[in-house]
Amino acid sequence: MELKDKLLSSFMVFEDRVHDQSKDLNDIRNAAIKTFEQKGFPTKKDEDWKYTSLNALLKHDYSISPQQETAVEFKDVKKFFIHDIDTYKIVFIDGKYSSFLSETTHDGIDVCLMSSALNKPKYKIIIDSYYNKAAKSDHSLTSLNTAFASEGAYIHIPKNKVVEKPIQIVHFSTGNEASLLLQPRNLIVVDENSHVQIIERHQSLTSNVVLTNSVTEIFANKRAIVDYYKIQNDNQQASLIDNTYISQKQSSHASVHTFSFGGKLIRNNLQFFQKGEHIDSTMKGITIIGNKQHVDHNTLVHHIEPNCESHQDYKGIFADRSTGVFNGKVVVEKEAQKTNAFQANNNILVDDKATINTKPQLEIFADDVKCSHGCTIGQLDKDALFYLRSRGIPTKEAKALLTYAFANNVLESVKINSIKTRINKLIAQKLGVNLGFDL
Amino acid sequence: MLHVKNLHASVEDKAILKGINLEVKAGEVHAIMGPNGSGKSTLSSVIAGKEEYEVTDGEIFLNGENIEELSAEERAHEGVFLSFQYPVEIPGVSVTNFVKTAINETRKAKGEDEMPASAMLKKIREKAELLEIDRKFLSRSLNEGFSGGEKKRNEIFQMAMLEPKLAILDETDSGLDIDALRIVANGVNKLRSEDNAVIVITHYQRLLEYIVPDFVHVLHNGKIVKSGTKELALELEEKGYDWIKQEATV
Numbered sequence A: 001m002e003l004k005d006k007l008l009s010s011f012m013v014f015e016d017r018v019h020d021q022s023k024d025l026n027d028i029r030n031a032a033i034k035t036f037e038q039k040g041f042p043t044k045k046d047e048d049w050k051y052t053s054l055n056a057l058l059k060h061d062y063s064i065s066p067q068q069e070t071a072v073e074f075k076d077v078k079k080f081f082i083h084d085i086d087t088y089k090i091v092f093i094d095g096k097y098s099s100f101l102s103e104t105t106h107d108g109i110d111v112c113l114m115s116s117a118l119n120k121p122k123y124k125i126i127i128d129s130y131y132n133k134a135a136k137s138d139h140s141l142t143s144l145n146t147a148f149a150s151e152g153a154y155i156h157i158p159k160n161k162v163v164e165k166p167i168q169i170v171h172f173s174t175g176n177e178a179s180l181l182l183q184p185r186n187l188i189v190v191d192e193n194s195h196v197q198i199i200e201r202h203q204s205l206t207s208n209v210v211l212t213n214s215v216t217e218i219f220a221n222k223r224a225i226v227d228y229y230k231i232q233n234d235n236q237q238a239s240l241i242d243n244t245y246i247s248q249k250q251s252s253h254a255s256v257h258t259f260s261f262g263g264k265l266i267r268n269n270l271q272f273f274q275k276g277e278h279i280d281s282t283m284k285g286i287t288i289i290g291n292k293q294h295v296d297h298n299t300l301v302h303h304i305e306p307n308c309e310s311h312q313d314y315k316g317i318f319a320d321r322s323t324g325v326f327n328g329k330v331v332v333e334k335e336a337q338k339t340n341a342f343q344a345n346n347n348i349l350v351d352d353k354a355t356i357n358t359k360p361q362l363e364i365f366a367d368d369v370k371c372s373h374g375c376t377i378g379q380l381d382k383d384a385l386f387y388l389r390s391r392g393i394p395t396k397e398a399k400a401l402l403t404y405a406f407a408n409n410v411l412e413s414v415k416i417n418s419i420k421t422r423i424n425k426l427i428a429q430k431l432g433v434n435l436g437f438d439l
Numbered sequence B: 001m002l003h004v005k006n007l008h009a010s011v012e013d014k015a016i017l018k019g020i021n022l023e024v025k026a027g028e029v030h031a032i033m034g035p036n037g038s039g040k041s042t043l044s045s046v047i048a049g050k051e052e053y054e055v056t057d058g059e060i061f062l063n064g065e066n067i068e069e070l071s072a073e074e075r076a077h078e079g080v081f082l083s084f085q086y087p088v089e090i091p092g093v094s095v096t097n098f099v100k101t102a103i104n105e106t107r108k109a110k111g112e113d114e115m116p117a118s119a120m121l122k123k124i125r126e127k128a129e130l131l132e133i134d135r136k137f138l139s140r141s142l143n144e145g146f147s148g149g150e151k152k153r154n155e156i157f158q159m160a161m162l163e164p165k166l167a168i169l170d171e172t173d174s175g176l177d178i179d180a181l182r183i184v185a186n187g188v189n190k191l192r193s194e195d196n197a198v199i200v201i202t203h204y205q206r207l208l209e210y211i212v213p214d215f216v217h218v219l220h221n222g223k224i225v226k227s228g229t230k231e232l233a234l235e236l237e238e239k240g241y242d243w244i245k246q247e248a249t250v
């Protein structure tokens, strides 16, 4: 059976099983599955999917709701956490919450589970006001997630709170089932003047096939600051479609840093909506891949109101036969005067067989705006390489240093030092070097 | 130490070096002068192992060994050091970390252990003092935002750390004020011994007052057209290169 048909028939069974308390939620699910039924999986005929094919991924016979629970020992997975600082943790194994690995809280803030939030009356107000309000309802993969959404992270920070500890959301998969489809659903609501830092990671612990279709909605209310870090360094059998929607109110700052170093196929759909003045939206990324890996960044910033800014800076380093896509869309509405939108996408192709398709899309309807965009595709600078080698640094290490120097400025805006250190280590690991110091 | 025999080199089929002969013995200082575009930087790059340049004829011997097959890093491990006319910027990598990497990679290549951290620190402090380099400077990203003079001083700092056998200084004096010039020259002179050699590429007599050469060569159109002692440098300063060019064409 085709995956689409399998999903459609599973939905009925699923619906009976979840017993949503709210009728609203039922309506949302039903509308979503209809959208998915109509649209199906995106194909290369869709303009937005021209360079990313899901065909190979959709051939597997995925288990949609794994029944078996797998135990995971902390010592075996410690390395996948940022563990040198104190953090809250919301951890899932094969889509199921692991209380053992997690550290949640209800003390002044809610850092807990989507399953509780969707079903317990005390969260109803927030769910009614925010759930599925930022996610694009006409987007087929997001709709597929919405139809089946039952678990994920739920974070609500009431107003005037600076959350001192970062929050880690970690999805492990063991794939006890031969191939696994995971659809986590996260909701993050940050109220006025509050500040939160979140780290998200998807990690497969075996070599079984896993496909994750994740949806995250983030709401940054007035003057809120939200910093989000995505660490994508999964193994060769794991693929990720990440759909993240960020809705911002007046004077809020939201940033998303995406570090893509591993996985078979990664598609990041990242969309910012500016619903107020003096908003700042930042999205940055470092992609370093090789083999036949594929990473596709599809971003949108929707400037709706005046006096806002957006900053995009994506660096890509592609080796072997890896392929990259950057499709960055900036829409500036007529009302959005004095917008300042900056976009840069710089790439290095390490090998002849690697490719990158980069396409900025600017749709500007206002006349008093500052928009700049630039994309470059190049190679490591030969003169620079010779400089390093002439100092006795072997070619491989010299290339690593130059690659690092190329990507480095993306790390400047990372506010958590432990993340910087970790990313530097991952870069060194990815480039296969030990330079005797932490990059 | 270095023996260059009938060296011809070209880039993209354009001949740049057209039969260079040069012998530099341990303990000696040689100056190479010559008009812009005569091939001075190319000669340095070819000796240091830049692959972009194709050696079409001739040989380079280092301590009696033909180095044709050695990569740039291997030549560095053998003790060749080039102070660049245009040093490269490496954002995110500090001067200290860069120098540590260069030293330890060289030691690794020779089968030696890494230099102990305390010894490394001591050496860095010593050499920074010699070149009057501020401690804060060492934690900055390599060459990023450095002034021309700072870049050159940093090149000589790296040279002092690496203690090469053959140092080639390509226009290290350009961009230096008189104080910096003295400091840099002092750094170079400290390195000089019976066991190593220095090639100084410069346009100006000024540097040669501090680093006194045993021999001066004039490079013109890819060839050494005149060699002499330090007095030749003075003569060039006075008369310019035109008379040499004329002599060469006669």
Ligand SMILES: Nc1ncnc2c1ncn2[C@@H]1O[C@H](COP(=O)(O)OP(=O)(O)O)[C@@H](O)[C@H]1O
Residues within 6 Å of the ligand: B011, B012, B014, B016, B034, B035, B036, B037, B038, B039, B040, B041, B042, B043, B052
């Ligand atoms: N990589 C290169 N590609 C093309 N031409 C080059 C290259 N390097 C040097 N040249 C040419 O070779 C000649 C000598 O250059 P160079 O060695 O830099 O001279 P100098 O250092 O004496 O000023 C010049 O005409 C220069 O344009």
Ligand SMILES: [Mg+2]
Residues within 6 Å of the ligand: B040, B041, B042, B085, B170, B171
């Ligand atoms: Mg030159």
